[in-house]
Amino acid sequence: MHTKTLSELSSLLQSRQISATELARLFLDRIHQSDLNAFLHVDDTLTLQQARAADEKIAKGEAGKLTGIPIAHKDIFVTTGWRSTAASKMLANYTSPFDATVVEKLREAGMVTLGKLNCDEFAMGSSNENSCFGPVKNPWDKTAVPGGSSGGSAAAVAARLAPAATGTDTGGSIRQPSSLCGVTGIKPTYGRVSRYGMIAYASSLDQGGPIAKTAEDCALLLTAMSGFDQRDSTSIEKEPEDFARNLDKPLSGIKIGVPREYFGEGLDADVEKAIRQALADYEKLGAVLVDISLPNTAMCIPAYYVIAPAEASSNLSRFDGVRYGFRAGNHTDLQDMYRKTRTEGFGEEVKRRIMMGTYVLSHGYYDAYYIHAQKIRRLIAGDFRQAFSQCDVIMGPVSPTVAWPIGEKADDPVANYLGDIYTLSTNLAGLPGMSIPCGFVQGNSAPLPVGLQLTGNYFDEARLLNIAHQYQQATDWHQRTPGQ
Ligand code: GLN
Secondary structure, eight states: OTTOOHHHHHHHHHTTSSOHHHHHHHHHHHHHHOOSOOEEEOOHHHHHHHHHHHHHHHHTTOOOTTTTOEEEEETTBOOSSSOOOTTOGGGTTOOOSSOOHHHHHHHHTTOEEEEEEOOSGGGOOSSSTTOTTOOOOBTTBTTBOOOSSSHHHHHHHHTTSSSEEEEEOSSSTTHHHHHHHTOEEEEOOTTSSOOTTBOOSOTTTOOEEEEESSHHHHHHHHHHHOSOOTTSTTOOOOOOOOTTTTTTOOOTTOEEEEEGGGGSTTOOHHHHHHHHHHHHHHHHTTOEEEEEOOTTGGGHHHHHHHHHHHHHHHHGGGOSSSSSSOOOSSOSSHHHHHHHHHHHHSOHHHHHHHHHHHHHHSTTTIIIIIIHHHHHHHHHHHHHHHHTTTOSEEEEESSSSSOOBTTTTTTOHHHHHHTTTTTHHHHHHTOOEEEEEEEEEEOSSSEEEEEEEEEEOTTOHHHHHHHHHHHHHHOOGGGOOOOO
């Protein structure tokens, strides 16, 4: 039962072969037995209450496609029932007075919340080692990282602790952990999914999205999650869409752009082989490969690691010991209280970024760093504009390597930043991007999943999902399940 897709679970629920309560119980039991550290807060009573309400809806014939299906939320989305911590000591005991729009929309669709998922502190990281609640283990090899920052989300879906999860992606945090854990995730076009109630990291880049087993499941979830929200000033005003509408379209004639810059130095040879094989499989499905160039790719790292910390330093100024969460004891005056609260409440990586961000925004450095990074951001968006005049979708690796051992890069922030080379540009440009499983490569002690990245033009999610779905109809990488 725990390996079934959302559509399969949906039919079982509608035909009363299983109840929402039974389904919730089954996943809660799996969560309680797991040692991956993927969940930060589970509350059986709350979950089962929601499941019973879903069963009533089904009994009355008022159910929608997602009614009664369990989902878990990255602990960046605030929730009224479960604690909302952003994996930070700063919010370790914080409960929100309201639900994030995404949480609210999925609840309205009848989904049942399984709990809150571990992640990097304030979504800063690529390995989930920056959580104040400890790292998440990769279900394919428990000595390896699951990726980050949505590491708990990807690990939970891969280990079948939840049929689906939410994630957030500021520079790759949906795609990269999906890739490293062998699951499917989509980061929509910036503005598609409301950021209201998503604890802010870098507001011009942050975007929520689903992580699930298949592109079809992601399409169902994105349809329920997205839509205009007047409480988010950057939410896009567009008619609601059914993202599953194009899933069955054949791919004949579709042009896949293959960026030269994504196959250069730093890319693991075996990962490259898996990606090239996936591209060859797409050719068999009728696609045509087009050689393209994204010349400013390498500059995405410095540009992102100026802009994201700059915005983070501003967003995180609200954590002052007065308004939310943690307050240090033993202070002498107000300044001392601020200082001690922020010193004790934030982890190392978060402090590093607040310092970088404050530096690049300070008088005298603003033009040299921040403005410069914004100019690069524009050039990167221009590269994609040019590329999409030659192709329909861009494909390449998500990550230069498969998952690495926990601890290996923990003391080397720059090594982590460099691994983001293929994902950051998508956020800088505001484009939609996906990761789908496309093979395995031998890691340190086990074969580990490889993800193929699909980047689409603005608002082209339905086509991206179609392209991913067609590949999943022809391959079975997405069905592989780690042994527990
Ligand atoms: N790894 C990137 C960072 O640490 C991206 C994180 C994210 O997308 N939230 O900023």
